[in-house]
Amino acid sequence: xxxxxxxxxxxxARQTREAAAAIARLHGLARDRIVIAQxxxxxxxxxxxxxxxxxxxxxxxxxxxxMAFLDRQGTYDALRAAFAxxxxxxxxxxxxxxxxxxxxxSYLFNTQLVALPDGNGMALIAPGECDTTDSVRAYLQxxxxxxxxxxxxxxxxxxxxxxxxxxxxxxxxxxxLSQADMNALGARGLLDDALFAELEGWVEHHYxxxxxxxxxxxxxxxxxxxEALDLLTQILGLGSIYDFQx
Numbered sequence: 282x283x284x285x286x287x288x289x290x291x292x293x294a295r296q297t298r299e300a301a302a303a304i305a306r307l308h309g310l311a312r313d314r315i316v317i318a319q320x321x322x323x324x325x326x327x328x329x330x331x332x333x334x335x336x337x338x339x340x341x342x343x344x345x346x347x348m349a350f351l352d353r354q355g356t357y358d359a360l361r362a363a364f365a366x367x368x369x370x371x372x373x374x375x376x377x378x379x380x381x382x383x384x385x386x387s388y389l390f391n392t393q394l395v396a397l398p399d400g401n402g403m404a405l406i407a408p409g410e411c412d413t414t415d416s417v418r419a420y421l422q423x424x425x426x427x428x429x430x431x432x433x434x435x436x437x438x439x440x441x442x443x444x445x446x447x448x449x450x451x452x453x454x455x456x457x458l459s460q461a462d463m464n465a466l467g468a469r470g471l472l473d474d475a476l477f478a479e480l481e482g483w484v485e486h487h488y489x490x491x492x493x494x495x496x497x498x499x500x501x502x503x504x505x506x507x508e509a510l511d512l513l514t515q516i517l518g519l520g521s522i523y524d525f526q527x
Contacts, residue, residue, distance in 0.1 A: 286351060289325035296320070296332075314363045318356040324348045328385045335384065339394035339403055342430050344372045346390060348381050372429055379416045387414040388443065389421075394431070402432030408439040468518040479516050483509070 288294065301317045320332055324346070329335045336345035341364060343357075350356040361369045374384070384390060393406040411417045411434075421434045458466075469476055487509035489496075496502050507525050514522055521527055 286319055287322045289322040291326040292328075292330065294320065294322070294325055295330060316356065316359045316363055318359070319351040321348050321351045321353075324381060327381045334388065334391050337390050337392055337394050340396060341368050342370045342372065342394065342403060344374075344390065344394055344405070344431070346374045346379065346381065346384050347376055349390075370430055372424070372431065374420060378420050383414050383416045387411045387417045389414075389417050397432065402430045404433040404435060405431055407434060407436050408443055409436050410443065412436045469516070476516070483513060483516060487512070 298317055298319070305312075305315045305317075320329065320335070324335050327348075329349075332349070335349040336343065338344065343360065347353060357369075357371055360371075374389070379389065387410040388408050389411055392408070392411075394403055395406065396403050405421070407421075411421060424431055425434055463471065487505065489505075507523075510523055511526060514520065514526070
């Protein structure tokens with residue numbers, strides 16, 4: 282955060298400019314492709330603890346609320362400069378169409394924006410709250426009908442995740458791998474039906490139904506935990522990665 286810039290009054294800002302710059306530097310990112318933008322303090326005070334609650338991007342498309350960034354136009358201009366000319370598409374949701382409070386309550390932007398396999402645009406994967414929030418539902422109906430890259434919206438019942446402060450973005454991390462990259466993983470890092478069944482069985486066998494404070498003093502808990510981790514590393518083909526396995 283710029284020390285001279287406006288600050289949120291209700292909630293603390295969780296990210297700093299220094300941290301963002303350090304991440305970019307440590308990852309060796311090209312300086313001319315980096316944009317460090319400050320969140321709008323009003324959005325933070327409305328409950329936007331992370332920027333993925335007020336903006337989401339995929340490829341060359343940025344889907345964001347107009348209250349997402351403090352310097353809204355400056356951020357868009359900087360992003361456009363980082364892309365090839367005319368490549369960036371910004372889809373901005375106006376406060377008049379979806380009030381900030383509705384955007385946060387529905388998790389409209391804590392969604393997944395994914396490219397469709399046929400190459401015809403993108404789909405927004407959203408929580409069911411986007412269907413039950415009037416302003417958001419109306420906006421999304423118009424969004425799909427309009428001329429923009431978002432061609433479809435799919436809403437899912439994610440009530441358990443939503444109650445715990447999560448949403449579709451909790452599953453958003455994606456790493457693009459070539460076949461050679463996948464062959465070089467050296468572990469069972471890609472989920473399939475067989476691996477899912479093994480992991481489910483591992484959870485059913487090793488997770489305690491409850492955990493009390495006094496259990497933390499029970500040596501058997503440590504033994505159980507190590508046995509569980511040892512089996513998990515075997516299932517995932519990771520080898521011995523914990524000190525107790527060596």
